[in-house]
Amino acid sequence: MDNDLVDSDCTDTDFIELDHVEKVFDVRKKTGFLRRERRQVRAVDGISFTVARGEMVGYIGPNGAGKSTTIKMLTGILTPSGGRLRVAGIDPSRERTRLAHRIGVVFGQRTTLWWDLPLIDSYKLMHRMYRIPDARYRENLDRCVELLELGELLDVPVRQLSLGQRMRGDIAAALLHDPEVLYLDEPTIGLDVISKAKVRGFLRELNAERGTTVLLTTHDLQDIEQLCSRVMVIDHGRLMYDGALAGLHEVGESERTLVVDLERETAPIDAAPARVVKVEGPRQWLAFPAGESAAALVARIAAEYPLVDLSVREPDIEAVIAKMYAGTGTGSGQAEKAAS
Numbered sequence: 001m002d003n004d005l006v007d008s009d010c011t012d013t014d015f016i017e018l019d020h021v022e023k024v025f026d027v028r029k030k031t032g033f034l035r036r037e038r039r040q041v042r043a044v045d046g047i048s049f050t051v052a053r054g055e056m057v058g059y060i061g062p063n064g065a066g067k068s069t070t071i072k073m074l075t076g077i078l079t080p081s082g083g084r085l086r087v088a089g090i091d092p093s094r095e096r097t098r099l100a101h102r103i104g105v106v107f108g109q110r111t112t113l114w115w116d117l118p119l120i121d122s123y124k125l126m127h128r129m130y131r132i133p134d135a136r137y138r139e140n141l142d143r144c145v146e147l148l149e150l151g152e153l154l155d156v157p158v159r160q161l162s163l164g165q166r167m168r169g170d171i172a173a174a175l176l177h178d179p180e181v182l183y184l185d186e187p188t189i190g191l192d193v194i195s196k197a198k199v200r201g202f203l204r205e206l207n208a209e210r211g212t213t214v215l216l217t218t219h220d221l222q223d224i225e226q227l228c229s230r231v232m233v234i235d236h237g238r239l240m241y242d243g244a245l246a247g248l249h250e251v252g253e254s255e256r257t258l259v260v261d262l263e264r265e266t267a268p269i270d271a272a273p274a275r276v277v278k279v280e281g282p283r284q285w286l287a288f289p290a291g292e293s294a295a296a297l298v299a300r301i302a303a304e305y306p307l308v309d310l311s312v313r314e315p316d317i318e319a320v321i322a323k324m325y326a327g328t329g330t331g332s333g334q335a336e337k338a339a340s
């Protein structure tokens, strides 16, 4: 990584910096045959936070919360309506091209690859577009091909790749120019368990080895649990929580579910504070506080019951956030305001 490229007006602790950032969209809505009403949608409503160099942070919230809008401002695609925003000391919307050499972006629902070209041709085009020195391009490509298992896929047109293969291809594309910051918008959406594990493993390694700063939006709490020590929750464009995932579970009093398969039907398992919420033959579902260790609970059950198999299900983000609001009485903020 090119540490010598770091701007002097940015320190390692405020590598990404948002200070009361706002984004307001003007929307025209048809209200009658010839009538249109102008409305303002306050997609991001005064958000402030900093991310240190090398941090991996989850950025989560319900649909329409303002996550993508924030990421688009952080890449320079959108200009904030108010507030101050810097990435590596750069104002993204003013110096979008300069910033592009320092950041990588992966949108899970869209691809940056050329649909009809073999994967390797997209990478060759990026090599030239970003003017990546040959040796560095080769080194980064080899590393991504190895760790993301892309070797067999390089000559396959992107349109023929599975979703998981395409996602790994997109992640490699975002990293060929050695970005210091990687924004990932739903990188595991629609992937099967094995593909998710590959993507997560790769991101962990990237962060550990290269110190790449990662900002991750996702609806999958396991992404956060396995990758991020810090999570920020936004809703209605406002920052509602910033801290550890375990703390979020406490605020939201959320529960995880342990699904156990026993050798035979038994009476409901007695393992407080976990409680049986459903029984179907030899399979039982136990809800337990998300902040508690699943390993300790499993060990207790395994010692007393004929356990054959088990899995742990995470609460979904919407449920955690809904409970969080129920506990604090917040979250009913108005995101939309009539402009005139």
Ligand SMILES: Nc1ncnc2c1ncn2[C@@H]1O[C@H](COP(=O)(O)OP(=O)(O)OP(=O)(O)O)[C@@H](O)[C@H]1O
Pocket (backbone or CB within 6 Å): 025, 026, 027, 041, 042, 043, 061, 062, 063, 064, 065, 066, 067, 068, 069, 070
């Ligand atoms: N270009 C736009 N014009 C008008 N409104 C917009 C525009 N882009 C986003 N919005 C609105 O801003 C709000 C925040 O949208 P955003 O896409 O940032 O949410 P999100 O948290 O990424 O949601 P999701 O999880 O569904 O992707 C929504 O109300 C959305 O309808």
